[in-house]
Amino acid sequence: MKFVSIIMGSKSDYEIMKNCSDTFEKFNVKYEMIISSAHRSPTRTKNYMKEAEEKGAVVFIAAAGMAAHLAGALAASTTKPVIGVPMKGGAMDGMDAMLSTVQMPAGMPVGTVALGRAGAVNAAYLAMQILAISDKELAVKLKEDRIIKEKAVEVDSLTIEVRL
Ligand code: RP5
Numbered sequence: 001m002k003f004v005s006i007i008m009g010s011k012s013d014y015e016i017m018k019n020c021s022d023t024f025e026k027f028n029v030k031y032e033m034i035i036s037s038a039h040r041s042p043t044r045t046k047n048y049m050k051e052a053e054e055k056g057a058v059v060f061i062a063a064a065g066m067a068a069h070l071a072g073a074l075a076a077s078t079t080k081p082v083i084g085v086p087m088k089g090g091a092m093d094g095m096d097a098m099l100s101t102v103q104m105p106a107g108m109p110v111g112t113v114a115l116g117r118a119g120a121v122n123a124a125y126l127a128m129q130i131l132a133i134s135d136k137e138l139a140v141k142l143k144e145d146r147i148i149k150e151k152a153v154e155v156d157s158l159t160i161e162v163r164l
Contacts, residue, residue, distance in 0.1 A: 003030035004127045005057040007045070007074070009037045013087050016120050017063050020085070023124035027141055029131065032057070038064065038073040039136035049074055059083065059127040062110075063120070066090040068097035071110040083126055084110040085119045 004024065017033070024031045032066060036045040049060070058077065062071035063085040071084030086097035094115040097101050102112040111126060113119040125142075132139035 001030065001056045002054055002058045002131065003032060004059045004061060004124075004131070005049075006031055006051045006061045006063070006123075007032040007036050007048070007070060008033075008062075009035070009039075009070050009087075011035055012089070013063045013065065016087060016117060018083070019065075019117050019120040020061060020124045023121050024128075026127060027124075027138065027145075029124075029128055029138065036070075038069040039067075042073070045070070045073065046077065049077060052154065053078060053080065059130050060128060061085060061090070061123045063087055063099045063123075064101070065094065066100075068100040070087055071101050071112075072108070075108050075110050081127075081130055082110050083123045084112045085123045086112065086115050088115050 006017060006020055008014060019029060021033050036048055038045055058080060060074050060080055060082045062074050064070035065068060065087030065099060066089070068086055071082055075082040084101035086094055086101045088094035090096060098115055101110055104110045113122040115127065128138060128142060132142055
């Protein structure tokens with residue numbers, strides 16, 4: 001069973017990361033979601049990651065704020081793709097998490113997405129695009145979703161459009 005694993009550093013990350021799991025629900029993609037911290041529960045994080053890989057996790061999504069080391073810590077112990085979602089909050093409102101997540105050393109990638117809701121949603125889309133390489137049905141769903149989004153732009157425009 002292939003699935004995506006979502007790990008967040010704190011319950012305070014859940015409100016944003018629900019946008020990630022909701023996106024998987026919308027596309028009927030299997031996922032697991034847990035809270036585990038690189039700093040507060042390093043053993044739980046390490047053990048979960050090993051178990052998840054054994055069970056079939058093919059992509060990991062890690063969300064953390066402040067000195068955000070969760071995605072990097074996961075990337076250190078797997079060659080599966082790791083997507084990092086920096087969380088807003090703290091004294092620097094996410095700039096610290098964004099730099100901590102994105103600035104990985106060469107050879108240890110973390111695909112870092114945006115801060116906030118867009119990042120949580122895009123983490124799911126990026127994971128699905130990875131899965132869709134070997135899942136034709138999902139690839140079709142993602143293409144259909146793009147068409148829906150494109151049409152929505154035109155529909156939205158029509159409600160306010162002014163042209164000469
Ligand atoms: C990080 O510290 C968590 O991912 C969270 O974004 C941030 C603050 O955590 P809490 O103090 O709200 O639990 O590890």
